[in-house]
Amino acid sequence: MPREPLLERLAAGLIVSCQPVDGGPMDTTETVVAMALAARDGGARALRIEGASRVAAVRAACDLPIIGIVKRDLDESPVRITPFVRDVRALAEAGATVIAVDATQRVRPVSVSDLLAAIRSTECLAMADLATLDEARSACDLGFDIIGTTMSGYTGGPIPTAPDFELLSVCSRLGTFVIAEGRFNTPALAGSAIEAGADAVCAGSAITRQEYVTRWFGDAIAHANAVRRGTALALDIGGTKSLLALVQNGEILDERTAPTMRRIATEDWFAELRTLAADWAGRYCAVGAAVTGVVREGRWSALNSDTLDIPPETPLAERLAEIFQCDSALAVNDAQAAAWGEYRYGAGRGTDMAFVTVSSGIGGGIVIGGQLWRGSRGLAGSLGQTRLTDGTRLESFASGFAMSRRAGTEGWPDDTRAIFSALADGEPWAASIIADAAGEVARALVNLQAIADIERVVLGGGVGLLPSYQARLQGALKAYPSIFLPVIVPAALGAKAGVVGVADLALRGSQRGSA
Structure with a gap:
């Protein structure tokens, strides 16, 4: 079919990509x-068909224009769509009306210009x-008859969920026929x-991939159920390990742990979080992260890089909303989140309280008048960041990590468990x-206590909950009025x-329409 009549036939029409899931039924x-x-x-105006043999079969049964492609998985190149001249020839012989090729600027076995020349022949x-x-x-500039936004979002990084309207809009002003695809x-x-x-417009998965459409409906129903029941995806990112959980009304429905990657807040780290929770998609309606460090307006920074070296001003809430496909996400200091958890469902229920954790680090959070007090800079309750008389952070002297470091410098095992085991054995050091x-x-x-005059302090953390540590703490307190x-x-x-x-806080934020 000549160029102009074909483009007129396609104009303002729907092209259906008939490509089943590879290996599916x-x-x-x-x-x-x-x-x-x-x-x-x-009512489709044209079809997009993969593989020369299938192009030939469809051509024999149907008179619609066919956009033909061949997909290959290559070791030496990420290009998949019609990468070779022989593919072009096979599609033409099979009866394709249009031949589409990957025209991205990536490492490829054959240049885009050579593929275009083959089509022109x-x-x-x-x-x-x-x-x-x-x-x-x-x-x-090369002279393609049609351009398509097909590859937007598929050449690296997380695949977005929405179409690329920005690319579509600018392409529409280039003077070449544009097909919206992707x-x-x-x-x-x-x-x-x-x-x-x-x-x-070219549409495929929503029409011809029943597996995808079924999953979309299933996820939508699961998400609606999560909203109705109030289920949140919660993450607790610590210095050594991370806990991910589905939480509903203070009850943990499912959970898993993984070591915290040392290259924190990198693309690899965010990708790992997404992978860890991938099978929970659709089961939650809010996302919250409890993290070591300080969070202001969703941006995450380290308070003590010895505990966790976080790139300054990491847009944590924004990235979490993106990778977990939620309208918004909440990020809060881990001890502040724990304070709220103990206030809502634990040992501080219904009281003005502070939560203090002594673990690999030292942190804290304060709840007064039924509100989590985060402060103007997100620092409220950061007990570990208070200073000793010599200017040292409390956390750098009295945390589990700090005790281990001191033991190591004195020639003893630099392990917190070993220290408390030695204490049980009566070792003076x-x-x-x-x-x-x-x-x-x-x-x-x-x-x-002198500053906030709270009703109780809830003491937690791997060190703070040890009876032998609590006994030493109570002994030290006897020296004060x-x-x-x-x-x-x-x-x-x-x-x-x-x-x-943090799950409870995230749900409250989502119910207010923000987090």
Whole structure:
């Protein structure tokens, strides 16, 4: 078919990509032909078909224009769509009307110009599948008849969920016929594509991949159920390990742990979080992260890089919303989240309280008048960041990590468990290290009581919950006047306080429409 009549036929029309899931039950030539005939009967203006043999089968059964492609997985190149000249020839011989090629600017076995020349040697029109404006301009300069936004979002990084309307809009002004393709998977999005300047729209998965559509409906139903029941995805990112959990009304439905990657807040780290929770998709309606460090307006920074070296001002809430596909996400300091968890469901229920954790680090959170007090800079309750008389952080002297470092410098095992084991065996060096650390925490708690005058302190953390540590702490507190002594109770939620608390906070934020 000549170029102009074909483009007029496609204008403002729907192109249906009849490509089943590879290896799925519908991945047969007979099914592809049936899909093509059904699309024709539904009003499709053209078809997009993969593989020369299937192009030939559809051509024999249907008279619609066919955009033909060949997909290959190559070791030496990420290019998959019609990478070789022999593919072009096979598609032309099979009866394709248009031949589409990957026209991205990536390492490839054959140049885009050579592929275009091969198409020009046939009677077929040439279509460039691309991902960027620069690639679109190059394709137009080369003389492609059609350009498509097919590859946008598929050339690296997380695959977005929404179509690339920005790319579509700028491509529509280049003067070449533009097909909107790539995640235009609802009638509304297809209509919006035409409004944004597309000459035609290609849809595939939403029409011909029953597995995908079924999953979309299932996820939507699961998400609606999560909203109704109030389920949140909660993450507690610690210095050594991370806990991920599905939490509903203070109850953990499912959980898993993984070592915290040392390259924190990198693309690899975010990708690992997404992978860890991938099978929970659709089961939650809010996302919250309890993290070591300080969080202001969703941006995460380190308070003590010795505990966790976080890139300054990491947009944590924004990235979590993106990778977990939620409208918004909440990020809060882990001890503040644990404080809220203990207030709502644990040992501090219904009281003005402070939560203090002594673990690999030292942190804290304060709840007064039924509100988590985060402060103007997100620092409220950061007991570990208070200073000793010599200017040292409390956390750098009295935490589990700090005690281990001191033991190591003195020639003893640099392991917190080994220190407390030695204490149980009556070793004086262990008793000295623990007593010194507990003494400084006691002083900080007395100061906190004098400032906030709270009803109780909930003590948690892997070190803080040890009976031998609590005994040393209570012993150190006896040196202070009784009016300044806090009422200390052990945490009830243990290591789960952070995820329980941040899940509740995230759900409250989502119910208000923000987080």
